Amino acid sequence: MFLQNKNIVLGVTGGIAAYKCAELIRRLKEQGANVRVIMTDGAKAFITPLTLQAVSANPVSDSLLDPAAEAAMGHIELAKWADLLLIAPASANTLARMATGMADDLLMTTVLATPAPIAIAPAMNQQMWRAKATQNNVAVLNERGVAIWGPAQGEQACGDVGYGRMLEPNDIVAQVVAHFNTDQQQLLAGQHWLISAGPTREAIDPVRYISNHSSGKMGYAIAAAAHKLGAKVTIVSGPVALSTPSGCQRINVDSGQQMYDAVMEQVRCCDVFVGCAAVADYKVAHVSEQKIKKTDDNEQMSIQLVKNPDIVASVAKLTNKPFTVGFAAETQDVKNYAKGKLQRKNLDMIAANDVAKQGQGFNSDDNALMVFWSDGEQQLPLQNKQSLADALVLLIQQKMHG
Ligand code: PMT
Numbered sequence: 001m002f003l004q005n006k007n008i009v010l011g012v013t014g015g016i017a018a019y020k021c022a023e024l025i026r027r028l029k030e031q032g033a034n035v036r037v038i039m040t041d042g043a044k045a046f047i048t049p050l051t052l053q054a055v056s057a058n059p060v061s062d063s064l065l066d067p068a069a070e071a072a073m074g075h076i077e078l079a080k081w082a083d084l085l086l087i088a089p090a091s092a093n094t095l096a097r098m099a100t101g102m103a104d105d106l107l108m109t110t111v112l113a114t115p116a117p118i119a120i121a122p123a124m125n126q127q128m129w130r131a132k133a134t135q136n137n138v139a140v141l142n143e144r145g146v147a148i149w150g151p152a153q154g155e156q157a158c159g160d161v162g163y164g165r166m167l168e169p170n171d172i173v174a175q176v177v178a179h180f181n182t183d184q185q186q187l188l189a190g191q192h193w194l195i196s197a198g199p200t201r202e203a204i205d206p207v208r209y210i211s212n213h214s215s216g217k218m219g220y221a222i223a224a225a226a227h228k229l230g231a232k233v234t235i236v237s238g239p240v241a242l243s244t245p246s247g248c249q250r251i252n253v254d255s256g257q258q259m260y261d262a263v264m265e266q267v268r269c270c271d272v273f274v275g276c277a278a279v280a281d282y283k284v285a286h287v288s289e290q291k292i293k294k295t296d297d298n299e300q301m302s303i304q305l306v307k308n309p310d311i312v313a314s315v316a317k318l319t320n321k322p323f324t325v326g327f328a329a330e331t332q333d334v335k336n337y338a339k340g341k342l343q344r345k346n347l348d349m350i351a352a353n354d355v356a357k358q359g360q361g362f363n364s365d366d367n368a369l370m371v372f373w374s375d376g377e378q379q380l381p382l383q384n385k386q387s388l389a390d391a392l393v394l395l396i397q398q399k400m401h402g
Contacts, residue, residue: 002177002187002394004032009078009114011087011107012052013094014042016157017123017166021047024088024169025055031173036078038062038107042091064106075106079113084179087111088149089123089166092134098146099137119147119179121172126162149175152381153368163382170378174391178229186230187397193226194270194322195219196263196277196311198238200256204303205288212278213362216240218327219276221389223248226272229393234270236262238277256280256308263311270322272396275312278329278362283308313345323400325349331356334370342372349373349399351380351392373399 008028012021025035035056039049049060061069061078073081087094087107094107098120102108111118120141128134129151142148150167167175181187197219201209216237224245227233233248236259244250251266253259256279267273282305292301312326326347328338331354338352351369355361360368360382368382369392376399380391 001030001032003028003180006033006176006180007081007083008033008035008176009038009082009085009110009116010035010056011038011040011085011090011094011110012043012047013040013087013089013091013107014045015089015091015123015166016046017089018043018046020166020169021088022051022055024172025052027169027173028176029056031177033176034058036061036073036081038078038110040094040105040107042093061106064104064109075109076113079110080115082110082114082116084176085110085114085116085118086121086172086176087118088121088172090120092122092124092128092131092137095120095122095134095137095141099140117145117147117179119149119175121149121166122151122164123166124151124164125158126156126160126164129162129164147175147179149387150383152383153366154381165381167383168379168381171380171391174394175387177394178225178390181229188226188229188231188393191226191231191271192269193223193231193233193272193274194236194263194266195223195226195233195274196236196238196259196279197223198240199278200238200259200280200308201254202256202280202283202308203254203287204284205290205292207291210280210282210284212280214238214240214278215363216242217363217365217385218367218389219274220245221385222274222276222393224386225389225393228390229397231272234266236266236277256283256311260309260311260314263315267315267318267322268320272325272400273312273315273322274325274327274396275315276327277311279311280308282306310345312347316346316348323348323396325351325396328352329355329361335372338370339372342374349396371395 037052037060039062053060152165198216199212199214201211227247235250285304285306316324330337342350369380
């Protein structure tokens, strides 16, 4: 239970995603949090106060001028009680009202009165999210230190597709856990995480190589997320143009064989291995010592390739293997191929990404993952790689401990 005795005031505002709040409250309570709910009038059009009262096991507050509430838990008490004020879903109207400092209902008054950190999970139509006014409001809130979690991308209730979906309840809980752990606890203290990242380069001759489009962003984000939670982190990195996340150790390699050697040397003292690198499946059988010359009579040339050692599968074969997480980069039938790799490579978990989709996967700032383990799966929707990595690291931690 990662949120034992944490007091969370959940502000629910008007939007179709409000129906997911019952699930969100259950997940927060499962982690040990105490939850008190404030609903706006708009929220009550989508879900009843009675439902949220039943799942939170606390009376729901919805009125600023309620003598009964003021005698018990009025807005100032609620504001002081909170360790975190979380607004989910946060509508476009709510963002605008927060940005201008309105104080005309219970939620807005609590926003102004609370000394606690504030986080919002926006949810709205994708065009409304992209609107300049909304983006200005987000920038203002961001500057004031409000944490912005999401939104995720995907199909919306209105039929549009784009950014605007509220993060799934599990992903919001992961953010809440990360929030409290970065502030107060070192959840991964004492653990050593080994992470492979970036591409490999398989030499053809002294000036040419075979490689791929991996930038290392996903692997480095995982390293930063694990280090933020207190883990000792070593990155075995292919050639990338990124700086090393602060506090992490980095070992540079070029080829798949070098990556294999470095990982096998480091892995014995590790608790977790995450194979995020895009390792070339094949290397050149005979690397030419000199630059290969073009000749007039050769219209074609062939290069013989042989298999590289499979790093993640070798780690998973070790007797005292760490919790071993692979990635799967697929362009079709993502679920089946990923589940096949999970089994064949004897992994504890696999995170699959659809690298055929625009705006995610190789060399982009965003990504989405479908994560599988032996008896379960979870979707982590499209978001920036750092918040995705935060959620993945927490998921790994949860599954490591059953
Ligand atoms: O680096 P970015 O630009 O941020 O992009 C991120 C990413 C798309 C590279 C990343 O999210 C990702 O998918 N990494 C795995 C890429 C890959 O090689 O997938 P695969 O399906 O071919 O391999 C499956 C697993 O086996 C991976 O964990 C891979 O690291 C591992 N493998 C593969 C071959 C090999 N010889 N040794 C391995 O360990």
